[in-house]
Amino acid sequence: MLVNELVTAYEAERKEAPRTMNDLLDYYQKKYIAGEIDIKDYRDVYNFLHQQGATSAHEYM
Incomplete structure (x- = not known):
């Protein structure tokens, strides 16, 4: 999945x-x-x- 596809799915x-x-x-x-997503993707x-600077909510735990 490309990032633009991810944004579209999110929206x-x-x-x-x-x-x-x-x-x-x-x-x-x-x-x-x-x-819904395989490990490689x-x-x-x-x-x-x-x-790009994203951090997961899981990283704070």
Whole structure:
């Protein structure tokens, strides 16, 4: 999944635009946990978002 596809999916499901990269990362992680995304795609997008400065809510725990 490309980042622009991720933004589109986020907007369609949440009925609003993501405010931060963190919002996208959290959304993507929920999709992965739900089994909707395979591990390779997850790693690629996770690494990209992380390089853009996104931090996961799970990193604070």
